[in-house]
Amino acid sequence: MAVEGISLISFVTNILYIYIISETIKIKKMKKILLMCCLLIGSIAVSRAQGNHAGPSADPVEKAKGLQKQLKLSDSQTSKVAVIYQESAQKFDKIKKQDNGNTDKMLKDVGPLRTATIKKIKVLLTPAQKAGYDKLLNEAKNPSLNGGWSDGWSSTASGN
Numbered sequence: 001m002a003v004e005g006i007s008l009i010s011f012v013t014n015i016l017y018i019y020i021i022s023e024t025i026k027i028k029k030m031k032k033i034l035l036m037c038c039l040l041i042g043s044i045a046v047s048r049a050q051g052n053h054a055g056p057s058a059d060p061v062e063k064a065k066g067l068q069k070q071l072k073l074s075d076s077q078t079s080k081v082a083v084i085y086q087e088s089a090q091k092f093d094k095i096k097k098q099d100n101g102n103t104d105k106m107l108k109d110v111g112p113l114r115t116a117t118i119k120k121i122k123v124l125l126t127p128a129q130k131a132g133y134d135k136l137l138n139e140a141k142n143p144s145l146n147g148g149w150s151d152g153w154s155s156t157a158s159g160n
Contacts, residue, residue: 060085067121070136071129080124088117 064082067073073081091113099105118137122130 058089060089067133067136071125071132073125073129077124077129081121084117084120088113 061082063085064073064078067081068075068078092110095106095109095113099109122133125133
């Protein structure tokens, strides 16, 4: 009878041991799944954050449409602004490659391009639209960039 009691105890102990091991495996799997989900969510957040800027390399047509909404541009004006943005974006990409990511040099080199872009856009605007555009440019200035390329490239530069 004592042997049967020990067998029963070892049987129950073995079942508890198997249960504990299975729960430990489940927890480890759950931790791995949770870690993979966190990494996936993190990478999505980073890619969205990097893609949601309205700098010179953003889509020229979308930037022109944003300006159209804010300044009530005609379709003709909007298409001309898109062409100006496209040309500026191409020139900006050349500057970026030429300066090898040196931010200080890029800020200096992009100044004349930014000025020319603004001037070309203003030629297309009515007096009322020019006033609105000037207001957008003033609102968009970012002092941390010391008047860099983010201000004035588009209507979305003010935080869209």
